[in-house]
Amino acid sequence: MPSSPKPGPAPQPQPLPQSVVEEPTYADAPAERGQAPRLGQDELVEIGKQRLLGNYRPAPVVFVRGEGCVLVDARGDRYLDFAAGVAVNALGHAHPKLVRTIADQAARLMHVSNYFYNEENVLLAKELCEKTGFDRAFFCNSGGEANEAMFKLARRHFYAKGQKDKYRFIAFENSFHGRTLATVSLTGNPSYKEGFGPKLEGITHVPYGDLEAVRAAMGPDVCGIFVEPVQGEGGVMPAPPGFLPGLRKLADEHGALLLLDEIQTGMGRTGKLLGLEHEGVRADVITLAKGLAGGFPIGAMLLREELAGGLPPGTHGSTFGGNPLACAASRTVLAALYDDGLIEGAAKKGAYLGQKLAELAKRHPDMCEGERGQGLLRGILLKQGVDPRLALGRVREKGVLLTIAGNRVLRFTPPLIVTEREIDEAVRRVDDALSALRLESISAG
Numbered sequence: 001m002p003s004s005p006k007p008g009p010a011p012q013p014q015p016l017p018q019s020v021v022e023e024p025t026y027a028d029a030p031a032e033r034g035q036a037p038r039l040g041q042d043e044l045v046e047i048g049k050q051r052l053l054g055n056y057r058p059a060p061v062v063f064v065r066g067e068g069c070v071l072v073d074a075r076g077d078r079y080l081d082f083a084a085g086v087a088v089n090a091l092g093h094a095h096p097k098l099v100r101t102i103a104d105q106a107a108r109l110m111h112v113s114n115y116f117y118n119e120e121n122v123l124l125a126k127e128l129c130e131k132t133g134f135d136r137a138f139f140c141n142s143g144g145e146a147n148e149a150m151f152k153l154a155r156r157h158f159y160a161k162g163q164k165d166k167y168r169f170i171a172f173e174n175s176f177h178g179r180t181l182a183t184v185s186l187t188g189n190p191s192y193k194e195g196f197g198p199k200l201e202g203i204t205h206v207p208y209g210d211l212e213a214v215r216a217a218m219g220p221d222v223c224g225i226f227v228e229p230v231q232g233e234g235g236v237m238p239a240p241p242g243f244l245p246g247l248r249k250l251a252d253e254h255g256a257l258l259l260l261d262e263i264q265t266g267m268g269r270t271g272k273l274l275g276l277e278h279e280g281v282r283a284d285v286i287t288l289a290k291g292l293a294g295g296f297p298i299g300a301m302l303l304r305e306e307l308a309g310g311l312p313p314g315t316h317g318s319t320f321g322g323n324p325l326a327c328a329a330s331r332t333v334l335a336a337l338y339d340d341g342l343i344e345g346a347a348k349k350g351a352y353l354g355q356k357l358a359e360l361a362k363r364h365p366d367m368c369e370g371e372r373g374q375g376l377l378r379g380i381l382l383k384q385g386v387d388p389r390l391a392l393g394r395v396r397e398k399g400v401l402l403t404i405a406g407n408r409v410l411r412f413t414p415p416l417i418v419t420e421r422e423i424d425e426a427v428r429r430v431d432d433a434l435s436a437l438r439l440e441s442i443s444a445g
């Protein structure tokens with residue numbers, strides 16, 4: 001009879017073969033890249049025009065480095081970056097804490113699959129849940145991917161409960177949720193959908209801010225209301241007061257989920273960690289991306305515990321999602337938001353920027369209708385007839401980078417580390433650009 005194994009010390013792992021433990025050498029690594037750009041700006045633009053897909057309309061500027069709120073192009077010209085990669089570079093460019101984290105983490109561990117845990121995604125999930133009050137996190141690589149996950153979770157949550165017919169979404173006109181086929185179908189702007197075939201079934205669009213329209217569109221088949229706290233791409237349009245709480249109530253009345261797309265508004269951008277905090281709304285699921293890792297690609301979905309069963313093993317995933325490099329970068333951004341007072345800073349500096357933009361709009365009543373936004377997500381509404389692309393180009397020529405949102409909003413989303421002095425300087429230059437534009441249009445007759 002075989003004797004039963006005796007309790008003893010745990011078995012030691014086998015030593016690794018020498019070929020695996022040998023110190024790697026990097027003697028053959030390519031020389032350090034690009035202190036100075038190797039090609040001139042015009043040449044690079046030409047290559048870009050020929051070799052990149054052509055699905056964007058980039059300005060003829062090639063950026064080669066940045067520091068804080070300043071970007072430097074291949075000619076050495078400096079710009080105040082009030083675009084921040086469209087609300088992405090929360091800590092500005094080359095922030096020492098973020099640079100150090102990414103370098104250290106890349107040297108330690110860059111990627112492991114989701115067949116295993118990794119220290120950084122576990123800790124980021126814990127920290128995000130503690131800061132936001134959600135219970136679980138799913139990580140991916142972009143905003144579109146995070147919204148795709150939120151879409152799938154909402155439908156599959158009800159499917160798993162046996163409510164297979166509860167799959168319709170309420171979404172909003174003028175909204176933007178991404179470029180994947182599901183998120184472009186949710187997006188309330190027909191121009192993004194044209195030519196891509198039949199849109200996904202089961203999405204009803206209603207006017208943003210119109211609770212009566214939502215009430216009329218609700219029904220027992222609605223699984224979720226998909227909404228941005230501020231419509232960013234749609235033209236920097238904050239939800240009217242009472243709208244989000246009203247949606248919460250309607251969702252509860254119909255047993256539906258409130259799904260908040262915080263991709264542009266989250267991570268301190270509006271002066272609170274999340275946009276929903278302004279009205280104390282409780283969401284069932286939210287998505288984050290953009291500023292989440294300050295420029296390193298990452299997306300996240302945060303959810304309540306009861307919903308986690310909607311996506312059990314095998315139903316959803318992402319190869320790169322939750323990789324240690326992105327999660328380490330995000331942990332550093334999250335820590336900096338609190339340690340460096342960036343969230344209250346966004347509220348205070350956002351109010352200052354808002355006041356400066358309102359004054360600017362008053363100085364140019366023939367071109368501007370006013371200012372709107374929340375925190376450091378703000379815009380100037382141009383008058384009908386003012387070409388926003390022309391205005392954007394003139395502002396850039398004065399050394400300030402902005403973006404266009406909707407049909408006629410010049411959008412300001414500076415890094416959260418921006419100073420009041422930088423705000424003054426940017427507004428002064430935009431003022432000059434608008435004056436130059438007026439003179440141009442006068443002399444053009």
Ligand SMILES: Cc1ncc(COP(=O)(O)O)c(C=O)c1O
Nearest residue numbers: 142143144176177178232263264
């Ligand atoms: C509110 C909102 N949702 C989703 C997205 C899509 O994010 P991504 O471009 O990272 O896929 C964006 C991007 O602008 C956004 O502003």
